Amino acid sequence: MPKSISKFVCQQCGYESTGWLGRCPGCGTWNSLVETILAGQKQDRRSSSKEKIKPQALSEIKSIFNKRLSTKITEFDRVLGGGIVPGSVTLLAGEPGIGKSTLLLQMVANLALNKTVVYVSGEESAGQVKIRAERLGISAKSASNVFFLSETEVDRVIEVLTDLGQTGAKGPQLLIIDSIQTMWTSDLSGTAGSVGQVRECAARLLNFAKSFEIPTFFIGHVNKEGAIAGPMVLSHLVDTVLFFEGERYQSLRILRGIKNRFGPTDEVGVFSMEEKGLMEVQNPSVLFLSAGREETSGSVVCALMEGSRPLLIEIQALVVPTQLAIPRRVSAGVDLNRLQLLVAVLSRRAGIPLGSFDVFVNVVGGIKVSERGADLAICLAIASAWADKSIDPKVCILGEVGLLGEVRLVGQLEKRLKEARRLGFTKSVTPQTTKTLQEAIKLLISK
Numbered sequence: 001m002p003k004s005i006s007k008f009v010c011q012q013c014g015y016e017s018t019g020w021l022g023r024c025p026g027c028g029t030w031n032s033l034v035e036t037i038l039a040g041q042k043q044d045r046r047s048s049s050k051e052k053i054k055p056q057a058l059s060e061i062k063s064i065f066n067k068r069l070s071t072k073i074t075e076f077d078r079v080l081g082g083g084i085v086p087g088s089v090t091l092l093a094g095e096p097g098i099g100k101s102t103l104l105l106q107m108v109a110n111l112a113l114n115k116t117v118v119y120v121s122g123e124e125s126a127g128q129v130k131i132r133a134e135r136l137g138i139s140a141k142s143a144s145n146v147f148f149l150s151e152t153e154v155d156r157v158i159e160v161l162t163d164l165g166q167t168g169a170k171g172p173q174l175l176i177i178d179s180i181q182t183m184w185t186s187d188l189s190g191t192a193g194s195v196g197q198v199r200e201c202a203a204r205l206l207n208f209a210k211s212f213e214i215p216t217f218f219i220g221h222v223n224k225e226g227a228i229a230g231p232m233v234l235s236h237l238v239d240t241v242l243f244f245e246g247e248r249y250q251s252l253r254i255l256r257g258i259k260n261r262f263g264p265t266d267e268v269g270v271f272s273m274e275e276k277g278l279m280e281v282q283n284p285s286v287l288f289l290s291a292g293r294e295e296t297s298g299s300v301v302c303a304l305m306e307g308s309r310p311l312l313i314e315i316q317a318l319v320v321p322t323q324l325a326i327p328r329r330v331s332a333g334v335d336l337n338r339l340q341l342l343v344a345v346l347s348r349r350a351g352i353p354l355g356s357f358d359v360f361v362n363v364v365g366g367i368k369v370s371e372r373g374a375d376l377a378i379c380l381a382i383a384s385a386w387a388d389k390s391i392d393p394k395v396c397i398l399g400e401v402g403l404l405g406e407v408r409l410v411g412q413l414e415k416r417l418k419e420a421r422r423l424g425f426t427k428s429v430t431p432q433t434t435k436t437l438q439e440a441i442k443l444l445i446s447k
Contacts, residue, residue: 081263122182333363
């Protein structure tokens with residue numbers, strides 16, 4: 001086979017160059033030249049194997065659902081769709097220090113009781129990983145089945161994994177790469193973390209994992225905007241993309257599925273970062289609700305859906321006279337554009353003059369609200385704070401608010417109300433009980 005060489009190829013027009021240029025001479029696009037491996041000579045794309053490739057009937061393909069491997073972490077399994085699929089490649093991304101390595105090391109501790117795990121780290125030494133393992137309380141039996149490899153060259157990593165696979169029972173049955181941005185190959189001249197290196201290393205590790213059906217987890221970095229670092233092709237290559245988020249100085253951690261070829265993408269796992277690692281939160285609603293809530297203006301409770309799980313959260317609002325020419329709209333846990341829209345609806349449709357008031361909205365517990373089912377709760381919290389009149393703490397509020405001030409129906413209403421009743425909420429305000437925002441304000445906030 002001819003020796004592979006690399007060239008810089010423009011991702012916009014296909015212009016080839018032997019060196020990196022800031023601007024492509026072909027189309028003029030900045031930073032579009034990416035290092036790519038090219039064959040040293042033209043190769044015959046037809047297979048030289050005598051074995052003919054034959055299509056397989058769908059009815060003859062065996063289902064992989066029953067082959068899932070449980071991580072023994074219920075919240076993790078929920079997001080994965082029921083467990084780890086053999087040969088699947090998962091990308092776990094998140095901000096530095098959020099707990100990505102801790103989560104995977106806890107999973108490794110559970111699986112290493114009867115599985116052989118290879119942990120490849122390009123960021124931490126063996127001693128650093130050992131310290132974390134001891135803090136998490138990994139048993140001696142699990143530790144004896146975990147093999148640590150401090151290496152960043154992807155070809156050497158694959159070589160070591162192949163040698164382990166030839167030893168029979170000691171072959172790797174789970175692979176952790178921490179992180180994919182530290183991997184590099186000598187076939188490319190770019191530094192580790194560059195677009196070409198990340199793409200090529202991920203492709204080689206994926207081919208290895210698929211060939212031997214070894215479940216593989218990549219830990220990925222994020223850029224300053226909070227998105228997954230590296231080329232978008234990285235997300236397309238892997239089977240599952242998970243994002244681990246949360247406030248760094250709060251204990252709450254949420255695991256979200258962004259892409260999943262083997263399960264849903266609307267499930268979330270809720271964890272709490274404790275001294276001995278991540279702990280599962282079986283009843284997240286209790287975590288998000290203030291203990292012993294009293295009748296206070298600007299505080300309401302809303303029922304949200306995160307995947308198939310209903311969550312009760314507390315939304316707080318504060319309305320104060322502004323000292324500025326343009327009043328402020330500040331949100332924590334709520335999209336700012338959505339807040340501005342709801343403030344406009346309150347001013348125009350409900351007759352609440354907020355043009356001379358600063359409005360602050362906060363979601364207790366650090367969770368971020370993205371669904372429209374919290375619109376009515378946000379509006380009523382603001383109205384309650386503006387009137388300085390409290391709402392019954394046993395009332396659960398949910399509904400979407402339109403631009404005309406109407407309250408619109410939300411999905412899985414009965415499931416949300418069932419969770420509210422289970423936690424002691426005896427009353428509810430929903431699109432079934434009130435049709436307009438103005439009607440809901442008159443119902444809950446007496447004049």
